[in-house]
Amino acid sequence: METTVEYQSNITETHKIICKKYWLRADGKKNSYIYSCQDIAQEFDMKSQEVTEIVKQNSCLKILGRRCVDCGAIKTCYTRTEFTETKLGKRNNWQCDSCQIALQKQKEQEYLEYCLEQERIKQQHKQVLINKMGEYRNFQLRHIPSVSEIDVLTKLLLVLITESWGVKSFQKTISLRDNLLIPLSPSNQLDIKIIENLFKENVLILGLQQNINSIELNEYAELDIDYQTVRLDIAYPLEVMIQLRKEVKENKEIAYQLMNIPMFKYWCQRIQLSECVSYLNAQSRLNNLTPNVSQNMLNLLKECLTKLSVSDMYYVIWKAVDSAKEYAKQTGITRQRASNSIQGNIERVFKNISTGHWFRNPSHRKLEHPQSAVAKVCFDYIFGVEDGGFYYTLNELSNKFEEQDSCKKSNYSTLANVQYLKKDIEIKRH
Numbered sequence: 001m002e003t004t005v006e007y008q009s010n011i012t013e014t015h016k017i018i019c020k021k022y023w024l025r026a027d028g029k030k031n032s033y034i035y036s037c038q039d040i041a042q043e044f045d046m047k048s049q050e051v052t053e054i055v056k057q058n059s060c061l062k063i064l065g066r067r068c069v070d071c072g073a074i075k076t077c078y079t080r081t082e083f084t085e086t087k088l089g090k091r092n093n094w095q096c097d098s099c100q101i102a103l104q105k106q107k108e109q110e111y112l113e114y115c116l117e118q119e120r121i122k123q124q125h126k127q128v129l130i131n132k133m134g135e136y137r138n139f140q141l142r143h144i145p146s147v148s149e150i151d152v153l154t155k156l157l158l159v160l161i162t163e164s165w166g167v168k169s170f171q172k173t174i175s176l177r178d179n180l181l182i183p184l185s186p187s188n189q190l191d192i193k194i195i196e197n198l199f200k201e202n203v204l205i206l207g208l209q210q211n212i213n214s215i216e217l218n219e220y221a222e223l224d225i226d227y228q229t230v231r232l233d234i235a236y237p238l239e240v241m242i243q244l245r246k247e248v249k250e251n252k253e254i255a256y257q258l259m260n261i262p263m264f265k266y267w268c269q270r271i272q273l274s275e276c277v278s279y280l281n282a283q284s285r286l287n288n289l290t291p292n293v294s295q296n297m298l299n300l301l302k303e304c305l306t307k308l309s310v311s312d313m314y315y316v317i318w319k320a321v322d323s324a325k326e327y328a329k330q331t332g333i334t335r336q337r338a339s340n341s342i343q344g345n346i347e348r349v350f351k352n353i354s355t356g357h358w359f360r361n362p363s364h365r366k367l368e369h370p371q372s373a374v375a376k377v378c379f380d381y382i383f384g385v386e387d388g389g390f391y392y393t394l395n396e397l398s399n400k401f402e403e404q405d406s407c408k409k410s411n412y413s414t415l416a417n418v419q420y421l422k423k424d425i426e427i428k429r430h
Contacts, residue, residue: 003061022035073099134208163245182376
């Protein structure tokens with residue numbers, strides 16, 4: 001390793017001697033210095049730190065075989081520490097301070113340009129999104145159906161908005177993030193399904209304010225909407241919404257129409273199923289259990305609801321979770337294994353009840369699981385039974401409705417016969 005010492009042109013003779021002794025090495029080896037700083041300091045009656053300062057100010061060691069990979073400058077050391085820390089491998093990848101600073105500035109400039117480009121792309125994307133949102137909103141505004149054109153199921157779902165947000169606190173613009181008077185449905189998934197259906201029917205209109213973070217463009221340049229956070233405008237004024245609510249609540253012709261719509265039955269089933277899933281998740285959390293609500297679990301709950309009400313299912317679920325909690329206390333049983341036993345426990349309790357080995361043990365509605373707007377409208381308004389979706393099965397409610405309908409028709413027939421007979425008697429008298 002070839003090195004050379006260079007001195008300042010105005011260096012004194014004493015300082016030159018100090019510098020020579022400081023840099024002198026045995027056989028040119030890297031760390032084999034002949035004189036220590038302490039030896040030199042004692043010889044010249046000074047401190048070791050003073051020796052280092054004199055050397056730094058008056059000399060430098062140049063490594064002739066070490067050049068900057070960028071500018072070719074020779075590696076220069078001003079202290080032994082710098083020289084010792086210099087890597088002297090065969091591969092020369094050393095870079096001088098000036099080139100390092102220049103490279104750092106270049107990287108910073110490139111990063112700045114990258115950020116500016118990303119911001120430009122972001123703003124461009126944002127503008128495209130705003131334009132798409134505006135186009136879609138204008139399309140919706142041109143295709144808002146008149147109230148008379150709305151199908152009966154959409155009317156039913158639209159009434160949920162009035163029930164959930166409340167008439168007194170009615171807002172033209174709504175979001176599921178609002179503080180609702182009563183829950184829209186028993187679950188977030190069903191909330192989203194309701195809002196999505198109304199949105200696609202153009203009775204909830206895309207708002208342009210505060211929605212940039214709730215909407216994205218997908219790979220097909222279509223709007224991908226987060227229905228949990230998006231703000232939507234109600235297409236109709238408050239007076240129309242109140243009239244719709246009254247119509248759905250009091251006009252029994254609407255109830256008769258809904259009974260013949262398979263989708264209405266689907267909504268009722270979804271409501272009851274969501275009630276059960278919500279209670280199952282809540283009870284499991286209370287006991288530090290995490291059951292997998294898989295499709296098999298959902299199918300089992302659906303089967304149970306054909307014979308048991310949600311009120312009955314509260315007991316079934318409570319019993320299943322309680323058994324899993326006790327199972328978790330056994331040696332070697334993990335929480336996950338206990339959680340996985342809940343589905344089997346539900347199946348077992350349901351079988352015992354349906355075969356008559358156990359009696360039904362219906363529960364009252366819990367305060368932490370209030371009746372939702374969709375349950376109130378679908379069951380209270382349509383079937384005419386207070387919280388009917390909780391205390392009765394869907395088949396029981398349908399049978400009650402048919403019995404009431406038959407009874408009314410019978411009364412109408414009897415009344416018609418009486419009126420006809422009365423008219424006939426009056427004719428004969430004359």
